[in-house]
Amino acid sequence: MKNTGQSHGEIIEAARAYEARERESQITDDLVEPRFEDLPPQELAASRDMNRNLEAETPDE
Template sequence: MGSIAKNEVTEDSKRIIDICRDLVKRSGITNAEFYKKSGMRNNYWHVRLRYEAPLTTSDVEHIASTFGLTSLDIYTRALGSDAARAYAAREREFRVTDELVDRIASRPEDFGVAANDDPNKTLEAETPRD
């Protein structure tokens, strides 16, 4: 099993850094405000902007919270539009499933199965199969 260089900046890392850089640029806040709100230090941030080191997951979380986002928001933006749409579709699918389960749990009598209402079910259950 190979090892990963400690400060390797992969293509995904670069996309995440670019998203974070864009958030800072478009926000209009000063660098001093950004450093204070995010907990970043000037040199630490600029090393990452130059792709000399990746952002950690904690860094992304701090940057996201600075702008009222979650780290998942940043990662999703970094995935690109196709991947983001696929992720959103999966999330909708799970929501639909969860909503259906909640409806069934709240009124199980509305979702009966025909076998449960079969008057011959006891007789059929006792009948041996050949």
Template structure:
């Protein structure tokens, strides 16, 4: 039974890097596949570029870098930086989501203090002197 793979930040970053390599190469999917001695099909190269199905494998990444004359070490470093940034954005988003959920569950805890102040009418009218 096939299971759907859940992509990680590194998978998304790798896909973006691979898509850039493919686009910048100027080669067609079929040409890239031929340059790889058909170790990776042109259909799979299309799937990698478009982020369909499974994430790119290390062997596919290395072959792609080789045939497109891209330094895999520099590219891998860029992938790591991009993945870490993506993870940081996800953490911030999760913190925001948690806070919104907490406020929605107990809005009375986050009411404006002036709405509960027993002296609010006096203070609104400039104090007791009016």
């Protein structure tokens, strides 16, 4: 392994900081990602509707 001038303690601390950022990212992903199994049937069908974007842009009469 190449010595980059970091001590063993600095490397360990950097690894811990990296792991903490990864945990935060996973928590955020878990909160943001939709859970399709939790959606009611109407919303699940709408999420698969290929015309949803076109219909959303069509003005109501």
